[in-house]
Amino acid sequence: TELKILEGIEIARRRQHRFILGYALPEANRIIETLKPYVKKISMAGSIRRRKETIGDVDILAVAEDAERVMDLFTKMKEVERILARGSTKSSVRLHGGMQVDLRVVAEESFGSALQYFTGSKEHNIELRKIAIRKGYKLNEYGLFKGEERIAGEKEEDVYKALGMQWIPPEMRENRGEVELALQRKLPEIVEYEDVRGDLQMHTKWSDGANTIEEMVQEARKLGHKFIAITDHVGSLKIAGGMDEEKIAEQAREIEKVREKYDDIYIFHGVEANIMKDGSLDVGKEVLKNADVVLASIHSAFRMEEKEMTARLLKAMDNEYVDIIAHPTCRIIQKREPIKVDMEKVMEKARENDIVMEINAYPERLDLNDLNVKMAVEYGVKLSIGTDAHAKEHLRFYELGTAVARRGWATKKDIINTYDVDKLKRMFEK
């Protein structure tokens, strides 16, 4: 249809120059590790530092005694496909895979203000400059100036401090009210990356995953997780290897064996059930009752009108066994638009029924997104982070979920992955 075509064009247009955070971040980290021994200071800036879900290009800032040498190293990295510009303090390269990376070497006394300036967002920086002007200062990438005198610039924290405000985490710098709160010293204490102690969605060979339960457990332990939930597909989702009751019972016995082997991590035996068109779950009550944690999610019929889709989700949330709604909007970044749903009604229901909403941390999903997380937090709805890992390598994606949580201003108490196992058990006991 025409609408479908227009949507397709819109998605293609947006795709052109954007890269998915989850794949850009490891590349940027690798470059920073390569350059680190040769610089005094180095940091990402721009949208990647703000952990935006997609980014245009990667900005890196550094302080170095020998800028020439750093530029040499940077432009000659094996990852570089083409050098777009080579200067004494700024160079741009394109990596294999198409991503552009800009490196700037700045003076040490300007590193903080440059970091602030190049991190953005543009809208956030406009607000900061207004404050500077009100105070009779001038703010730019070289520093915060009172007349000719630089009153801050070496450290980013000092720039915010001199403007009379709290330092604002980069993930919050989108001009969504953070500047006002920082001036009042009332910024929420958003969840820290280290606060997240486990992963609440993953798949194994028992459905459509690539690894065994034990392999997932071993990898999760390497990441320092204290708990994980194995949440293989159940029911009619044959394409994803949906398990029947017999298979689930078999899986329970395997989980019990793995539990006995590892006492430093707890394994929740969960399920991911499908929400059918009418809002029912395609799996028997016994299965839901026996599972440690029940995730419910939509995997088919994405194109319903908002009214019907909202009713579908609300009905699933009225199911007494459902703990978590997984990837609630079903969007796939650059591939599939979110389902049409009245999110306020969903949040009201979640609050009413104590349903947890997932932040799916898989790079193409990031679902809920930052704005929906912010809404959940405002409604007092709890959130879970699940990587939706289908292979053990995917387990590291949990940090992307934390990034979305931070961008949505979630605090530690809002994110159930920060709880201890006993508290989670009590939550899921219903």
Ligand SMILES: [Zn+2]
């Ligand atoms: Zn799913």
